[in-house]
Amino acid sequence: MQFFKKKAKSNSRVGALVSSEQLAVVHMGERDGAPYLIDFKRVSLNSEKDAGKALSNLVKTMEIEGKQCSFVLNRKDYNLHLVEAPKVEASELRGAVRWKIKDLLDMKVEDAAIDVFRVPDDYSWGRCWNPSSGL
Numbered sequence: 001m002q003f004f005k006k007k008a009k010s011n012s013r014v015g016a017l018v019s020s021e022q023l024a025v026v027h028m029g030e031r032d033g034a035p036y037l038i039d040f041k042r043v044s045l046n047s048e049k050d051a052g053k054a055l056s057n058l059v060k061t062m063e064i065e066g067k068q069c070s071f072v073l074n075r076k077d078y079n080l081h082l083v084e085a086p087k088v089e090a091s092e093l094r095g096a097v098r099w100k101i102k103d104l105l106d107m108k109v110e111d112a113a114i115d116v117f118r119v120p121d122d123y124s125w126g127r128c129w130n131p132s133s134g135l
Helices: 048-061 090-104
Strands: 013-018 022-031 034-044 068-072
Touching: 013 048, 022 048, 034 048
Parallel strands: 013 068
Antiparallel strands: 013 022, 022 034
16 A cells, blocks of 8 residues: 555755845755755845745745755844853753843843753863964
């Protein structure tokens, strides 16, 4: 019965970016362990309000419906705050960070979508920038 057969798992992925000026969609695949470009389209927009219809059209023309997709946020659409993790249980970390950064936000903390992730212990600013280097 064809109806019950599973679809073959795709090794391709889609990425999308929307700005006030454009919509960009990339379809990438993997061949012999290396990424390759399947398709890329960019559409000019009059406003971000046009993005939904433009995206729908690109999904059809690029034949990418049902593919895994990563949406790239514009820098203006999020804030990243590096803060020391409060000493709380893992299950309470998000709430504790929400309280800790509430004064850093330019919106009501209740309206913010807040998530947390730990930076690896061996992370060091010194690897990125060395004050004694004079740079």
